[in-house]
Amino acid sequence: MEKKPDAPLKKDNFQEWWQEILGRAEIVDNRYPVKGLTVWHPSGFALRRRVYDLLRSLLDRDHQETLFPLLIPEDQLAREAAHIKGFEKEVYWVTRGGGEDLEVPLALRPTSETAIYPMFQLWVRSHADLPIRIYQIVNVFRHETKHTRPLIRLREITSFKEAHTVHATWEEADAQVQAATQLYREFFDHLGVPYIITRRPDWDKFPGADYSVAFDTMMPDGRTLQIGTIHHLGDHFARTFHIQYEAPGGERKHAHQTCYGISERCIAALLATHGDDRGLQIPPTVAPIQAVVIPITYGENPQVLQAARGFREALERAGVRARLDERNLRPGEKYYHWEFRGVPLRVEIGPKDLQKNQVTLVRRDTLERTTAPLDRGAEEVQRLLREMGDSLRAAARRQMESRLRSCATTAEARRATEGGVAWLTWCGQKDCAEAIETETESALLGLSPLDAEARCVKCGAPGKHRALLGRAY
Numbered sequence: 001m002e003k004k005p006d007a008p009l010k011k012d013n014f015q016e017w018w019q020e021i022l023g024r025a026e027i028v029d030n031r032y033p034v035k036g037l038t039v040w041h042p043s044g045f046a047l048r049r050r051v052y053d054l055l056r057s058l059l060d061r062d063h064q065e066t067l068f069p070l071l072i073p074e075d076q077l078a079r080e081a082a083h084i085k086g087f088e089k090e091v092y093w094v095t096r097g098g099g100e101d102l103e104v105p106l107a108l109r110p111t112s113e114t115a116i117y118p119m120f121q122l123w124v125r126s127h128a129d130l131p132i133r134i135y136q137i138v139n140v141f142r143h144e145t146k147h148t149r150p151l152i153r154l155r156e157i158t159s160f161k162e163a164h165t166v167h168a169t170w171e172e173a174d175a176q177v178q179a180a181t182q183l184y185r186e187f188f189d190h191l192g193v194p195y196i197i198t199r200r201p202d203w204d205k206f207p208g209a210d211y212s213v214a215f216d217t218m219m220p221d222g223r224t225l226q227i228g229t230i231h232h233l234g235d236h237f238a239r240t241f242h243i244q245y246e247a248p249g250g251e252r253k254h255a256h257q258t259c260y261g262i263s264e265r266c267i268a269a270l271l272a273t274h275g276d277d278r279g280l281q282i283p284p285t286v287a288p289i290q291a292v293v294i295p296i297t298y299g300e301n302p303q304v305l306q307a308a309r310g311f312r313e314a315l316e317r318a319g320v321r322a323r324l325d326e327r328n329l330r331p332g333e334k335y336y337h338w339e340f341r342g343v344p345l346r347v348e349i350g351p352k353d354l355q356k357n358q359v360t361l362v363r364r365d366t367l368e369r370t371t372a373p374l375d376r377g378a379e380e381v382q383r384l385l386r387e388m389g390d391s392l393r394a395a396a397r398r399q400m401e402s403r404l405r406s407c408a409t410t411a412e413a414r415r416a417t418e419g420g421v422a423w424l425t426w427c428g429q430k431d432c433a434e435a436i437e438t439e440t441e442s443a444l445l446g447l448s449p450l451d452a453e454a455r456c457v458k459c460g461a462p463g464k465h466r467a468l469l470g471r472a473y
């Protein structure tokens with residue numbers, strides 16, 4: 001399994017770094033013979049599991065996990081007009097079963113509104129059934145025509161967490177959008193991934209939504225990556241799918257809904273955010289291995305080995321996910337191996353450490369070496385892991401903020417979006433937005449409220465929004 005690097009990786013060249021690192025660090029293998037499909041390495045999958053366990057634990061506070069079918073009948077998928085218009089060009093179809101043509105073609109879900117909402121019609125009877133909050137973590141399929149990229153743009157999105165909620169009123173659904181926004185904040189904070197939250201412009205909202213909120217992060221090359229979306233669906237889908245409830249007065253009313261999703265882009269974001277020229281850096285919260293213990297033995301040294309085994313056990317008792325690397329390799333090779341894979345902390349135990357009754361600890365983020373007494377080493381490891389989580393998050397936040405610019409002209413915004421994103425004031429007119437996009441050679445990604453009176457950078461009329469301009473993946 002051990003692969004020697006062919007050439008050093010430079011994160012300055014992000015495209016190449018990304019293309020190379022996922023395979024070399026054994027996250028995913030892109031050699032599967034279908035474009036846009038990828039294979040999770042067992043070690044990448046272990047990371048995926050940690051990340052999604054975290055997401056589950058946040059959702060499980062007040063959502064229920066469920067599982068709906070992969071296949072959606074054509075007539076059902078087409079029921080909501082705006083929705084199908086937004087997805088029809090990307091849908092994969094199953095048209096044959098065995099040797100027979102199917103009577104009704106079946107779509108591989110591009111997202112599951114039209115699989116789930118006909119069931120909501122059956123489940124929702126009275127106001128007492130509401131709210132409903134469910135989620136599932138599934139694969140979805142989209143026939144992407146754009147350039148596919150591992151974990152970023154796939155034809156099989158392997159890890160789509162989609163939540164769907166039903167409420168009595170528009171206001172209650174609106175409050176759910178706020179709650180979901182808070183939940184996503186918490187999730188990305190745990191991953192140390194910085195984000196910008198905006199409302200999508202009307203022409204870019206989810207097909208069939210009243211409005212959409214998006215989380216964007218910034219990749220190392222300054223391009224943005226949408227890592228989470230939250231949609232207020234109003235009663236559009238409820239009207240189409242006849243999701244009605246009996247109000248306390250006996251009246252029948254349409255329900256209001258929300259849906260919100262996160263895909264494996266959350267893992268792309270954490271790897272791209274924290275990695276460097278030495279390889280990956282996995283935040284301690286989700287690292288499958290938080291500390292690796294390496295015995296430094298030149299030849300046989302049973303005492304060192306025994307101390308290393310004992311220390312690994314002490315770490316495990318303290319709740320630290322620890323691995324002992326007893327392989328017959330030179331210590332330097334082991335250092336490189338774990339450093340490249342982003343294990344947060346390395347513990348070295350050699351004859352000199354034993355003499356002094358200590359362990360040597362090396363941080364992956366700062367490469368700083370410290371020592372701790374052998375009998376209190378596990379506590380020190382826990383402390384360092386907490387500190388590293390905080391410092392990774394803070395460093396990532398600073399890095400992103402250094403590339404956010406407030407711009408007064410489109411020329412200024414064009415320069416800013418070459419290696420970051422720009423905020424500027426917009427009047428709300430579509431014509432101005434189009435001109436701004438053309439002149440800045442970037443896209444209007446999202447909107448946020450103005451914090452002070454300002455004028456549209458294009459037409460000089462009173463501004464309505466702060467607009468986020470960037471080049472998106």
Ligand SMILES: [Zn+2]
Nearest residue numbers: 427432456459
């Ligand atoms: Zn304007």
